[in-house]
Amino acid sequence: MERKVFLDNLMDASVIWDFVVVGGGATGLGVALDAASRGFKVALLEQSDFTKATSSRSTKLVHGGVRYLAQGDVSLVVEALRERGLMKKNAPHLVKDQRFIIGNYKWWEKPFYTIGLMVYDILAGRKSLGRSLPMSKRSVLKEIPQMAAKDLRGGVVYHDGQFDDSRMGINLMQTAVEQGATVVNYVKVAGLLKDEQGKVSGVSAYDVVSKQEFTLRSKAVINATGIFVDDLMKMDAPEKENIVRPSQGVHLVVDKSFLGGDTAIMIPKTSDGRVLFGVPWHDKVVLGTTDTPLKEFVLEPQALEEEIDFILKTAGQYLAKQPKREDVLSVFAGLRPLAAPKSNADESKTKEISRSHKIVVSDSGLITVTGGKWTTYRDMAEDVVNRAIRVAHLPDLECKTRGLRIHGYKENVDRSNFNYVYGSDIEKIQELARSFPELSVKLHPDYDYIAAEVVWAVREEMAQTVEDVLARRFRVLFLDARAAIDMAPLVAKIMAGEMNRDEEWRNSQVSEFVGLAQNYLLIPYKK
Numbered sequence: 001m002e003r004k005v006f007l008d009n010l011m012d013a014s015v016i017w018d019f020v021v022v023g024g025g026a027t028g029l030g031v032a033l034d035a036a037s038r039g040f041k042v043a044l045l046e047q048s049d050f051t052k053a054t055s056s057r058s059t060k061l062v063h064g065g066v067r068y069l070a071q072g073d074v075s076l077v078v079e080a081l082r083e084r085g086l087m088k089k090n091a092p093h094l095v096k097d098q099r100f101i102i103g104n105y106k107w108w109e110k111p112f113y114t115i116g117l118m119v120y121d122i123l124a125g126r127k128s129l130g131r132s133l134p135m136s137k138r139s140v141l142k143e144i145p146q147m148a149a150k151d152l153r154g155g156v157v158y159h160d161g162q163f164d165d166s167r168m169g170i171n172l173m174q175t176a177v178e179q180g181a182t183v184v185n186y187v188k189v190a191g192l193l194k195d196e197q198g199k200v201s202g203v204s205a206y207d208v209v210s211k212q213e214f215t216l217r218s219k220a221v222i223n224a225t226g227i228f229v230d231d232l233m234k235m236d237a238p239e240k241e242n243i244v245r246p247s248q249g250v251h252l253v254v255d256k257s258f259l260g261g262d263t264a265i266m267i268p269k270t271s272d273g274r275v276l277f278g279v280p281w282h283d284k285v286v287l288g289t290t291d292t293p294l295k296e297f298v299l300e301p302q303a304l305e306e307e308i309d310f311i312l313k314t315a316g317q318y319l320a321k322q323p324k325r326e327d328v329l330s331v332f333a334g335l336r337p338l339a340a341p342k343s344n345a346d347e348s349k350t351k352e353i354s355r356s357h358k359i360v361v362s363d364s365g366l367i368t369v370t371g372g373k374w375t376t377y378r379d380m381a382e383d384v385v386n387r388a389i390r391v392a393h394l395p396d397l398e399c400k401t402r403g404l405r406i407h408g409y410k411e412n413v414d415r416s417n418f419n420y421v422y423g424s425d426i427e428k429i430q431e432l433a434r435s436f437p438e439l440s441v442k443l444h445p446d447y448d449y450i451a452a453e454v455v456w457a458v459r460e461e462m463a464q465t466v467e468d469v470l471a472r473r474f475r476v477l478f479l480d481a482r483a484a485i486d487m488a489p490l491v492a493k494i495m496a497g498e499m500n501r502d503e504e505w506r507n508s509q510v511s512e513f514v515g516l517a518q519n520y521l522l523i524p525y526k527k
Contacts (some may be wrong), residue, residue: 001177001460009182010043011214016228017043018394019385020203020218022189022232024048025055026165026374027357027395028224029183030381030401031173036181037404038385038397043216044176044183045205047225049468051169053299054226055374056472057334059251059289060281062087062095062161062375076356078123080375084161085127086161087375091168091406093413093423095498097129098279101140101155110134113156113268120158130159145260146320153315162264162279165374166472170461172377174345175406185462192221192235192366196226200236200364209464220392222384223368226434227297227337242336243360244370246297250307251288253330253479254323257293258315259285270314282418284329284479285316294335301333302519313372325522330481334496337370359387367391378402417448418474422456428454432487443487449474454494464507466492467516481520485527488513 009015010373024046025098032044065073066082088095101385104110117132133156137296139145140155147155173183193202193215202217223232230242259265259278267276272291279286290307308331339358357380359371367388372380382399389396408423419426427508432452435439439452457463457473470484471477471492477484492506492513518524 001462002463006182006184017041017218019220020216022220022223024050025226026377030377031222031384032181033176034381034385034401036176036179037400042181045187046185047188049185050173051166054334055167057332057373058165059277062163065510081124083376083379093408093410094168095161095163100266101157102266103155104149104153110154117158132158143261143263148320164421171407200366214510220388227335229368231372236362236364245340246294247336247338248292248294248333249289250303251285251286252311252328252331254284254327267459276314287311301335303333304330328522330520332478444483451494454491455498458498466513481517482525485514485517
């Protein structure tokens, strides 16, 4: 995974790519993998790190969308349930069955949700992860000891998928490379190239690390930049109106004791009309999410006070112990690229906008994809590549991703330690630690991460910064921001040794990361 080798490939002016994919989130990585696995010559450029924005900030669910079923969007539910099954089949080390319980506090809720979730099971068909069944109050409290017991009448259990979003993104990147794609992070697209007929024929780019500028010629350019799709569309046609509108979702991470078990809770209708989840994840619990309309897109969105208060208050109504600000280990916000509402629509009702994906082909041939969600990334990618084949007059090669195993594929992983996310790679990391005993040292007394994993992240997962490692390779910034701050100096030291960086780089990396990590805390951390 030599980033410099990939950059040299990109800078070869004699190459004409079949696809240049702009954006290294779920959608862009999926498109790169799909196109490369069909045999096309593919380059992917990501302006920051893979899954830096929306794709690292999900609720960690691979789901059909119970809420979409309630809204009557049956086609989206069917699509997502099918794709959920394929994700679990192709990446079993990352995607698992997760039990959810809806607590029933009114007499009508048990029959209502039981019937609705039985329809959910029927739509899933053979890819169902388990039957939805009514439960007694006693059974609910046995499974989730910290569920609020007062007025609890029972519950309904159902099954959905749970995963690690950034780790899936890293494995998709590795799989795309194995299929022949050239994939690079920290490369920004500065402009679009056009031929004499005004058709898009490539991109001009800038490598943030080496400060080099270069151009890539391509038969098809895919705008998969998520929340930033309008920026690239305006490079093509400045007069274009925005096609996406930002909606912010916030999550709070607390200790697993707030649920007291391995089963998740789903609150089907909160005071703002959204669904709220409490989901076990890497030995913690993720509480969320919100749906707040915003005016602008940024790489590092900040949780609003009203969003934090809403989650704490709502979760507290359904848990025996109400979480408080000091209980929050990390808070993270993500922006959804939702379709911009019509001019006469109510912009505040973002929760009612369909999560189906949309493909737009401009007059110049620029192909833009927006919307969708993690669960349907593969299906979105297949649609995009099929459209690009027609637009760019490429060979009609068959999609291969339905049965394509994702890098790290391993069945029956031991989920008691974070390192299960490496799947089949874990043996290589352990061998690295055995060969170099100094790499066996733990990075933090409360966590099992070791120095060998930092080296692995640099050598095999294209990590370039301390943030890349602690936020998206290890996930510790999202799990426990204080622990991430504590780990930063040692991680920077190991990376500097591996990447041949000096002390100034180390100090700068630690300073930048600590400043970033403070934004993931509700109470500032002073060491």
